[in-house]
Amino acid sequence: MAPGVGLRRRLGTGATLLLRELSAFGVVGAACFVLDLTLFQILYSTVGLGAVTSKLLASAVSTSVAFVGHRYWSFSRRARSGLRREYALFFAVNGLALALGMLMIAAVRYGLDQESALVLQLTNVASIAVGTTLRFVLYRRWVFLAPVAPDEDGPRTTTTVAAPPRPEPARP
Template sequence: MTTSTEPRPSLTERLRGMSPEMLGFAVIGLSGVVVNFAIFWVCVNGLGLASLRSNVVATVIAIATNYLGYRYWLYRDRDAASRKREITLFLLFSGIGMLIETGVLGLSRYGLGLDGHYEQLGAKVVGLGVATVFRFVSYRTWVFKAMPELAEPEVVAGPEPEVVAEAELLLAAEEPTAYVK
């Protein structure tokens, strides 16, 4: 019995393979950041809303625009068999990301007393950075899963391949029988 196991790719090789996905995630994420900061700035300075409320409004709108980019551009080839599950998980992980972002902003404002406009923007950048890493990992791992037929095949070890090979040999050796009418 012989089994062939290919060596696992190194971390560098896996990161290279993930580069196009990370680039696409960055492009969509950057458009979401622009939407997020623009809405945040309008809510705080134009509408006079509190910074935490403004952050929630801005993040919810950015989440909606990002979902469209992820589903219909970056992860269009991924399994979308259960759209309800996908949207539920997307909203769950996006909500956790929003809590991370808003928590950093709240800590900065109410814990550290940094309430200037630029200090709030700085806290928003830090919170958004941490939340982005969380979102990337959770979206690619649980929300936009690879289609089953595109997933890596598992290496089967044991007697099963030998049994299948023997059965194929037996079937190939059999001569077709002629039916007489």
């Protein structure tokens, strides 16, 4: 028996899919975290761009790479609802997670009047954990829609989810 087959049987299809998505999500996230840090350092130290510009460009590139990794690997077994829709929602979810992290740090720094680098770094780590959890849940719920069911006669197929029909305007 291949390694992990017994575990997959015991967990069931839903739990196996969740474990697969969570594992891939972690790998893509870690790789993009390293990419973000590396690009920031190169743009700021070597290229000579400003800190904010470097962070903005590094974040834009790493978020785009994360989108590709999540769309085609982490959540590859899910239905496709359109590249533009998924990309826009992906960036919106990342913006929400970033805003939440900034609010947490601002609340500790200014609301609780904490200036300690250790306290602020611990808050930063907590905000990353909360943001990562939020992103995973929202990616699964809003960005990459429910998994496509296997066809009875063959392999999985991807489908495009159509927008709901628009109501007809009332006629006098």
